[in-house]
Amino acid sequence: ENSFIAWNGETYPFEAWNADQTLQSAMNSSVNWYFQTVDEQLGASDVYSYVQKIGYGNENMSGDFSSYWMESSLEISPIEQVELLTKLQNNSFGFAPENINAVKDAIRLSFSDTGTLYGKTGTGRVNGQDVNGWFIGYIETADNTYFFATNISADSDATGGNATEITMSILSDMNIWVSQK
Template sequence: MNPFEQWNKDHNLYTAMSNSVNWYFQDIDRELGKKQLQTYFNKVNYGNKDLSGQLDSYWMESSLKISPIEQVELLHALEENKFDFHEKNIQAIEKALFIAQQNETQLFGKTGTGTVNGKDINGWFVGFVKNASDTYYFAINIQDENGHSNGSKATEIAKQILKDKQIY
């Protein structure tokens, strides 16, 4: 049994991304193996590229770390396909990150919550906004040792900033 009801069904990349279905990505990691994963993390220069933690949790408040600036740089490089991935894979990622559209402006993003000892201590929302003429990249990371930081709160902050700046 999974900790969240929405995890208790079959998923694809799109539903797994929108519901942060950890087991889906853990299955992919196990299938690829640490050596292949390390190759990809090195290729995209993802944060500290440290996969020394457990294969099923290195990215959950463990060895792998990335800064907000590195997140933005990665999103920009991915969107520009600086890694020479197949275009259909870039489009699949963008489709999985799509959240909403207002008129001709689209919001893309992914939340993340870091939990330690049952407390949500780390909240992320990273993404970008596209309109007819520009793309705006962002990364919000909030931290609180008392357990009051999560991806939903980071999303609220990001959306307010994007609204205040008249971006979205």
């Protein structure tokens, strides 16, 4: 709940980044400076301890501390993403429930009579080209919880937005989630 971080006035390439942020707004707009600030406040050893505690991918943070998760040393597979989301949804980490709920609230995208959609996009950029697109999440319905992770790679146009379109099309085809028109 106490996730507010004031914008430092630096001009960033995305308009949504040029404002004060909370966990919700930073997740929604993938505001890198927000998460870099949180990491700096925690310190490298605490961040690494959390990465190990949750078993995040290869747990390799040897890259630059300000960008270890951005097309750098920290890597995760789609299967590992789904396993991590399952543990988050069930709070298998032993974190305080209010903190788990804050993260869940921050990734809640929409809800309808069908259920609730949670998700997060990611786009990996190298040399100005979008080469790695992610959309991960889950859908809670009255009968089930469906977890998903879509990762696309290409020389360009591999964005989180494109991964989202692919995922939503599949979920619709499977009658798991029908987007509201």
